[in-house]
Amino acid sequence: MAEKPEFDAFVLARWHALLRTAYLLTRDQGRAEDLVQTALTKLWFAWDRVSGDPEPYVRRIITNTHTSWWRRRWWSERATDRVVELAERDAPAEETMDLWTALGHLPPGQRAVIVLRYFDDLTESETAAQLGCSIGTVKSQHAKALRHLRADIAMEENPAEGATS
Amino acid sequence: MNPDLIGRTLTEHATAVDHRGPDLGELHARIAGVQRRRQGLAAVTASAALVVGLTIGTQLLGGSDGPQPAPGPTLPTGPSGTGLPFRPDQTEFLVPDSAREDASRIHLVERHQNQPGSPLLEVDVNIDEDRVANTYFCEGAEPGLWLVVRTPGGGGQVSPCDGTRDLSWTRTLAFNRYFARNTSNLTPRTQHHLKIFVTTADGRTAGRRELAEGMPAETDARFGVSISGQTSPTVATLVGREVSVLGEGFDGRDWWFTRGVEAATGAESLVVEIPASEADQFVQVVRGPEAFDRAAEPDLRLDGEHVPWPPERTPYLAFLDDPCTVVPAGAPHTVEVRLPPEPRGANWAVAVFEAGEQ
Numbered sequence: 001m002a003e004k005p006e007f008d009a010f011v012l013a014r015w016h017a018l019l020r021t022a023y024l025l026t027r028d029q030g031r032a033e034d035l036v037q038t039a040l041t042k043l044w045f046a047w048d049r050v051s052g053d054p055e056p057y058v059r060r061i062i063t064n065t066h067t068s069w070w071r072r073r074w075w076s077e078r079a080t081d082r083v084v085e086l087a088e089r090d091a092p093a094e095e096t097m098d099l100w101t102a103l104g105h106l107p108p109g110q111r112a113v114i115v116l117r118y119f120d121d122l123t124e125s126e127t128a129a130q131l132g133c134s135i136g137t138v139k140s141q142h143a144k145a146l147r148h149l150r151a152d153i154a155m156e157e158n159p160a161e162g163a164t165s
Numbered sequence: 166m167n168p169d170l171i172g173r174t175l176t177e178h179a180t181a182v183d184h185r186g187p188d189l190g191e192l193h194a195r196i197a198g199v200q201r202r203r204q205g206l207a208a209v210t211a212s213a214a215l216v217v218g219l220t221i222g223t224q225l226l227g228g229s230d231g232p233q234p235a236p237g238p239t240l241p242t243g244p245s246g247t248g249l250p251f252r253p254d255q256t257e258f259l260v261p262d263s264a265r266e267d268a269s270r271i272h273l274v275e276r277h278q279n280q281p282g283s284p285l286l287e288v289d290v291n292i293d294e295d296r297v298a299n300t301y302f303c304e305g306a307e308p309g310l311w312l313v314v315r316t317p318g319g320g321g322q323v324s325p326c327d328g329t330r331d332l333s334w335t336r337t338l339a340f341n342r343y344f345a346r347n348t349s350n351l352t353p354r355t356q357h358h359l360k361i362f363v364t365t366a367d368g369r370t371a372g373r374r375e376l377a378e379g380m381p382a383e384t385d386a387r388f389g390v391s392i393s394g395q396t397s398p399t400v401a402t403l404v405g406r407e408v409s410v411l412g413e414g415f416d417g418r419d420w421w422f423t424r425g426v427e428a429a430t431g432a433e434s435l436v437v438e439i440p441a442s443e444a445d446q447f448v449q450v451v452r453g454p455e456a457f458d459r460a461a462e463p464d465l466r467l468d469g470e471h472v473p474w475p476p477e478r479t480p481y482l483a484f485l486d487d488p489c490t491v492v493p494a495g496a497p498h499t500v501e502v503r504l505p506p507e508p509r510g511a512n513w514a515v516a517v518f519e520a521g522e523q
């Protein structure tokens with residue numbers, strides 16, 4: 001395997017940031033690490049062709065690869081050889097848990113838009129560039145995601161109403 | 166749906182991610198495996214193409230001299246042309262005096278401060294300079310107040326108000342931030358929208374929402390941002406970081422970049438002999454980008470004596486993220502940097518500057 005010290009330097013510097021985004025997409029530490037490694041492997045083969053900052057490129061691979069995984073669901077029962085220890089922290093507020101649960105119900109495209117807009121704080125145009133789609137698509141995915149979240153949380157708070165609506 | 170709530174929820178869960186790694190060995194093994202599979206596929210493809218080609222050649226031409234096999238996928242064969250080269254020994258370069266002809270001085274670009282009593286400051290800044298240094302400041306604040314800065318693209322910072330001060334209205338500039346890199350959250354030649362506010366929420370633990378909710382109705386604090394810039398060509402790249410030829414110190418002197426020394430790849434130390442000079446010199450340790458956010462502490466030694474870092478008292482305090490020291494004129498000196506073993510693959514260097522006019 002050819003030496004690419006600048007690639008290694010990029011991995012060392014940006015691993016944690018990429019892992020956090022991947023975790024928000026996959027909601028599982030093992031899958032997040034797998035997703036980032038998969039994306040970085042693809043980046044390695046493209047390294048000489050990438051001009052400028054490689055981070056937008058690899059983030060695009062992450063979101064696209066996650067979407068394709070979700071479509072195929074091939075990882076759904078994957079075993080892991082190690083137990084992941086999450087950092088200790090206070091339990092989030094109940095309303096936050098509800099929202100987190102609702103975020104998990106979003107399809108991958110909508111979830112990616114929400115993560116990029118609200119966690120990575122990207123603009124609509126930056127999100128579109130990241131996902132390789134139009135700004136109009138970002139807007140519509142964003143609107144649908146918020147609609148789903150509202151509906152999910154409303155159903156959570158008032159199951160009877162949700163069941164009859 | 167409250168955007169702050171969404172952001173807070175995502176941030177809270179993202180911080181729960183285990184921060185081990187990365188495991189470069191595991192990643193390299195994975196890449197090698199994919200590469201082997203691709204090469205195997207290429208060989209199979211080439212063999213199949215050869216067989217097909219020979220068959221077609223035999224059939225069409227009536228002989229065994231068939232066409233060449235179709236090419237397989239292109240595989241990377243050599244090292245990246247953009248990476249830092251392997252250095253068996255430390256390498257050194259000198260900056261010619263002619264580089265000083267294009268130097269420009271550092272100047273204050275913009276300074277913004279909150280309206281008296283206001284807890285919030287929102288500004289658009291245009292940066293036309295090649296290099297930028299900025300200082301967020303917060304003075305006269307009541308105890309426990311935190312300063313929050315939010316920049317486009319998800320960047321920003323939170324710091325206690327009593328740990329900041331505005332130095333930029335004097336002739337001050339950050340050494341390594343000027344010479345070696347720009348500040349982390351403002352990009353040169355770009356327009357930025359900055360949102361700066363004070364909050365009573367604990368900046369060490371609060372999420373984005375709590376920080377915003379902790380904004381008081383009014384405050385005695387005076388806070389804002391000072392942005393300084395320099396339009397001056399890069400004269401060298403040191404472990405991947407651009408270095409300008411001219412910087413200015415808090416003492417008001419010009420400091421000219423004269424010499425860069427990069428450590429050997431994987432070296433445990435970097436030794437630089439400084440000849441006797443008529444002018445004071447300044448040595449700055451420079452870390453490669455791969456070690457920016459890592460807790461790696463190089464040990465700078467001047468003539469065998471450890472240089473305390475961060476120093477208790479220095480005119481450069483609060484700007485420098487790696488050790489540096491003034492090397493007095495009049496005698497030769499030896500500078501040694503003992504390099505940390507982690508992160509593996511990190512690149513290190515020292516930049517040497519010479520004092521100019523007062």
